[in-house]
Amino acid sequence: MEHRPRSKNRPEALAEKVYQALKQDIFAFRLMPGDRFSENEIAERLTVSRTPVRQALFRLEREGYVEVWFRSGWQVKPFDFDYFESLYDFRTVLEREAVRRLCALPPAQCAETLAALNSFWIEAAPLEEGSAVSAQDEAFHLTLVAATGNPEMARVHAELTEKIRIIRRLDFTREDRIDATYQEHARILRAIFQQRTEEAQRILTDHIAVSKAEVRKITLHMLHQARLQPIE
Incomplete structure (x- = not known):
């Protein structure tokens, strides 16, 4: 047939x-x-x-x-910043726990598990195109959680990631934010590899908090600009 x-x-x-x-x-x-x-x-x-x-x-x-x-x-649906704030807070909790677990792994195992992230964020030449960096940023955080080996943590985190994508991607529309992402991801990875748990968690928490504040500011600006556009 x-x-x-x-x-x-x-x-x-x-x-x-x-x-x-x-x-x-x-x-x-x-x-x-x-x-x-x-x-x-x-x-x-x-x-x-x-x-x-x-x-x-x-x-x-x-x-x-x-x-x-x-x-x-x-x-x-009307934009609800309180809703997105709660998602970012939940994301921080999951990723801090992931970092704690990764820091507790034997160094050789941790290095092997996160080898691809080390290669991209520390060793390779930085990308410049915002949408490409946005996709890799998402993969970075998803990989941290998935690397714990807990499938339910990874599943919930992936669902959460999908929900915040609408505003999170806006963090990569500015060159300075792309540069900051590379620097902060590298610092997070180095702290994990050296098993400095509290430092890794602190850098991660600050990284997410700054991103949250930036995307809120950019979103408000874009919404304002979009409302000023003439209707075709």
């Missing part, structure tokens, strides 16, 4: 396409916090049926980006 290639127009592929397009619109503030829209509007703009739009929207709802309004369509 001949096997036909999977079509890009299969329902799941269309739903994924719509999901990625809407998520990017939210991340770029083309869809603003508080904006309301209908499934028909999205379907017409993306030239698809309402079914993949609805599937994508329910996925975005589960992730906390949009909410459904009975009889009046959908809304991008």
